[in-house]
Amino acid sequence: MTWSQPADLRVQVERLWQRGELLRAVVGDGALGWPLRLSLKSPSAADLSNRFDAVRGWVREISAMPRVRIEWREWTHRVQGRQRLPDTLWIDAVDDALAMIGKTGDALRFQALWQQTAEAQPTLLAWLHRSPLQTLALAERWPRLLAVVAWVQAHPRPGVYLRQVDAPGVDSKFIEAHRGTLAQWLDLALPTEAIDHAAAGMAGFARRYGFLGKPARIRLRLLDPQLLQLPGCTGLTDITLDEDSFATLTLPAQRVFITENEVNFLAFPPVSSAIVVFGAGYGWGALARANWLHRASLHYWGDIDTHGFAILDSLRKYFPLAASFLMDRSTLMAHALQWGEEPLDKRHMLPLSRLVDEEAALYDDLRNDRIRPQLRLEQERIGYRWLCAALATTVQDDSRP
Secondary structure, eight states, X not given: OOSOOXXXXXXXXXXXXXXXXXXXXXXXXXXXXXXXEEOOOOOOHHHHHHOHHHHHHHHHHHHTOTTOEEEEEEEEETTTEEEEEEEEEEEOSHHHHHHHXXXXXXXXXXXXXXXXXXXXXXXXXXXXXXXXXXXXXXXGGHHHHHHHXXXXXXXXXXXXXXXXXXXXXXOXXXXXXXXXXXXXXXXXXXXXXXXXTTOOTGGGHHHHTTOOOOOOEEEEXXXXXXXXXXXXXXSSOEEEEEHHHHHTOOXXXXXXXXXXXXXXXXXXXXXXXXXXXXXXXTOOHHHHTOHHHHTSEEEEEXXXXXXXXXXXXXHHHHOTTOEESSOSHHHHHXXXXXXXXXXXXXXXXXXXXXXXHHHHHHHHHHHTTSSSTTEEBOGGGSOHHHHHHHHHHHHHHHHOO
């Protein structure tokens, strides 16, 4: 049967609800025109002849629908005589539409949230208009969300941790859980000078609105015990510092090695006037703040795969003279028994502009699967003797004028 059933007509109204149109209409700010015409598929003349009882049942069901106004059409059928069928269905007001789908209570709640927001933060009404269903989903948390906005307005770019926000019923976990919503609200509610527009996304929330973020922690090992003497520490010390302390450390290191693997970091052999840093993936900004690091000879040791070369390329954005270490073709081919596969979801397939010729050639072979599909040599699989020999050559090369 192709005739519109009462359930089909309710679905039309429910679609308007899902698009937020009915809630916008509740606050007098919608695009719907009232009365609202519903799409109705009616029986044909052939149906009257062949399915007369079914048509009469359909008329009864449509006639019994509450909250709709029916315009009727009369026609004279050659067999059944004069008949009266629903022709057009109208919903005269938004209240009728809401009652039809059982959303009257939700609409009243939205009205209350709209009024509350209009009084407390009228600049946020544009967000409510755009996201009415999300507004309802946040109804129980609404007063606390508004309290966060009010607090930040009173303390623009506060320079404190989220834990220190002193708003009613609000703690740092609440703010962190609602960063997405709060970011949209604060962008509307704050003056532009109170927003760092260069910081974006969940990770950039604190910096965007002037809160203190968790400091980056940088871990290093002294490969030469003469570099630094700490009270109570002997040998090749393993040190972890926040980025500010690392930036002001001013170690007299001539050589700095960066490795992405913790075992490699811990087992790195002694090297005169050198340190090894446990790598930070793509997050090189913290290291770049250390001026003393720019005066050292920097060597990056990552996996021989497309991802490893992409990290090397990103490092050179901050340290253009950084050299790769054990990321060459001879190392790869000498360790064929240790080859593995690079996960497809981690492969980097775009050209990289900061690689030197030899690195670029190997990277192109890897991303185009010329040696073997998804080829990867993880750094910790490289022989220890090979590492020591490469270090001796690197130290010798660094010592040349």
